[in-house]
Amino acid sequence: MKDLKHLYYFEQLLEDANNDLVRQAKAEGKLALGYTCFHMPEVLLNLDNCFSVRLRAPNMGSMEVATYYMCNGSCEYSRALLERALEGNYKFLDALCGVDLCEAMNRCMENMELLKIHDTENSKFFYTNTDVAYTDDEISVKHTVEQLRRKVLDKLRDNYGVDTSDEALRKAVKEHNEVCRLITEIGNFRKLEIPNITGYEFAVITLATYVCPKYLIIDKLRETLEELKTRKPDDKLKQRVKVVVVGSEIDDPELIDLIEDNGALVVADRFCYGSFPGRQEIILNDDEDVLTQICRQYLSWTECPRHCDPKRVEHRYDFVKQLVNDFHADGVIYEQMKFCTYWSYERTLASYVMNEEYKIPTLSIDRPYRAGNSGQLRTRIQAFVENIEIKKIKAKQKKEESK
């Protein structure tokens, strides 16, 4: 396939947390708000003159200092962020909006605050940590509204004079929805028999929307969508099978590249920093206050294993099955960041349920934060691809014999 015109541009934006567009927005007087998790509704951090930056640790080398402050049993994502923070990579932030979700991220945020990783000359800077509900019932919605109003919106208003009115929220939702629509339309090309976009390309584009001010990237997204409408796919699929990738944070497209390099095209991204969930449009009515509507939708969309109510667990299995069907995948790869407790449970159970009950070939892997060069992962993915191929051949033979 011909290269996508803006792919290199998007790739460059992923090279540094404080990338060119972040610097441009800051120079225009905008406020950069850092966050790490889906449970902090991104749209709230794009209110008025604010823009959200989902934190990553590009070019992370060693994690020795972060390991000293935390421990080597903390997930590598949280340690990688702390390491980069200590190196001064997030000094451009005007606030850091955390969620009380897992022990590892709590320790990471706590250390960032204690060690003052922010620009100490900014007296308005604030750290905040909101409590997150375990399920999506109406009591949980109310609790989330209270937390986000008090610990995020009010702080933005009081510290920086940000307009947090319903009108401003509606404007932010409108802008957010346009990005979601574009990403969804771009992602839908992965449903084609021979997709004209790779999983790697889609991951790069989607990630760029999480780490850049959206108003500075929207034109390139629109152009990319137009380009895809006429982009010719290869004559034949380069990979031997198609897969859905499911799991925790993947903020490094190299992992997707590694999977595709070893024979499995990634056609759907059910992981944090992907598009399911994260790039759904927020639908607002005129009757209820906007924050409540936003919180209700985020709580119903989350695919996080922190939601351990049985109906939510069931919902997650069904959702993966739906993605397999919608995107014509042959199997699923469940991935887990090393030492992540929530995903270690989820991946272990789900890989059994998917294989045995849903009859969907499923591979279960854990991985380091930077996984692009893992020889062990290569071998496991190659074996999985072969396994699916053998199953497909056997199913075909059985079908022909029964004719």
Ligand code: SF4
């Ligand atoms: S796995 Fe859960 S806690 Fe971790 S980033 Fe995703 S939504 Fe947040």
Ligand code: SF4
């Ligand atoms: S990967 Fe797991 S342990 Fe690490 S921050 Fe995400 S949810 Fe927490």
